[in-house]
Amino acid sequence: MQNKGAPYNKYYPTVLSASTASSYPFSVPTANIEIITNRTPETSGYISPLKVDDIVRLQVSITFSRSEKTVWSDIFEGRINAISSPFGQTNTTTLDCVGHAYETTYTLLEKSYSFTNSSGDGVDAVSILDHITNTDGYLDRLTYTRDVNKTHYGVILYDYSIKKNQRYFHDVLADFEKIAEHGYYAGVKTIYNAAGTLTQIFLTWLKFTTAVTTKYKVIEGTHRLLDACFESTSEDMWNCVRVYGDTYQESNGATPPVMIDKQYTGISFDTVYMNSYGRRMKVETVTGITNNTQCGQLATGIMTVSKTPYVTGEVTIFGTAYARVGDLVYVKIPSLEIDGTSIDGNYRVVSVVHSISQNTFTTKLQFGRLKNDVSDYISLTKRQTRINNCNHIKYS
DSSP states (O other): OBOSSTTOOBOOOOEEEEEEEEESSSOOOEEEEEEEOOOOTTSTTOOTTOOTTOEEEEEEOOOSSTTSOOOOEEEEEEEEEEEEOOSSSSOEEEEEEEEGGGHHHHOBOOSOEEEEOTTSSOEEHHHHHHIIIIISOOOSSEEOOHHHHTOOOOOEESEEEEOTTSOBHHHHHHHHHHHTTTSEEEEEEEEEOTTSOEEEEEEEEEEOOOSOOSSOOEETTSTTEEEEEEEEEOTTOOSEEEEEEEEEEEEOSOSSOOEEEEEEEEEEEOHHHHHHHOOOEEEEEOTTBOSHHHHHHHHHHHHHHHSSOEEEEEEEEEOOTTOOTTOEEEEEEEEEEETTEEEEEEEEEEEEEEEEOSSOEEEEEEEOOOOSOTTOOOOOOEEEEEEOOSSOOOOO
């Protein structure tokens, strides 16, 4: 823990339990941390100076023998959002924390913007982020620098507008992820000095890797896998997609002319899959789009990745601190079969939940395709298989 202001005092309370969660599409990571209430000054676990908005850096270290080198890994970084200390015999304090990206959820964009390129080749998303963040300086705690973050180019917006006092910064990031057909993601990167003091927090805009991670695998019969559930589903399956953009006015051509309210739009559909599964319609609205062409391109992108049933899964594994949303992970569970085929392939991580108690550290991973709107689910047919307690591990 680090106080948010100078002299940046640091505190190291004893953690009894903790849970952290991060997910995609863009959302703010959260953490719930239970610590021992120690109000004795001049001790390492002293917590009385802690206040709401102080900085939190939760780390874990896993060793299997005393001879191993201790290496600490971050599983959450952010700030305290609430502190609670219940009266009773527990002598504990609970910290509800939010990730550093929380600033984007309350930063209202108070100017109107219209990003266009007269040459016709569009404006890259990184240029828009750079302008909003640095030219107009909306963010106080987050910084945006292309070189430091190794920002990825390639998300072209032919027209993108923002109406003042109607959108928050996180709305723009969510728009960009949709327009990028969910091949890119927004996040943060922290910088600490030699003393361990947080000095800078960078907003990042990166492309999902196509390389399978070499840091960990999920394989049945190994000590890592504890629990798994996979399913073949037609949830979020769309073979006809319409995207609406911003509204505008157009003359009806009469004399005198009458202005008619209209809205930019584009549609994409696949007749083969419509015949196979019936017409499954999805409607999206991205108010920042100001032309029909880009509405159509976005509709095509969503429809292309959503027109067929797909496999999702959730596994619980031995605590894996370096698991990250967006990882492409190799999974092999021969005893699980979906549609007659065993689980054996690479899966994208869309959610990571770490859970820590006194003697246990587990990580829950959710696999799935990168969905276009996690709130737009409908309950359709599912085929589900489950495997429990593949291995039993005793922690000491």
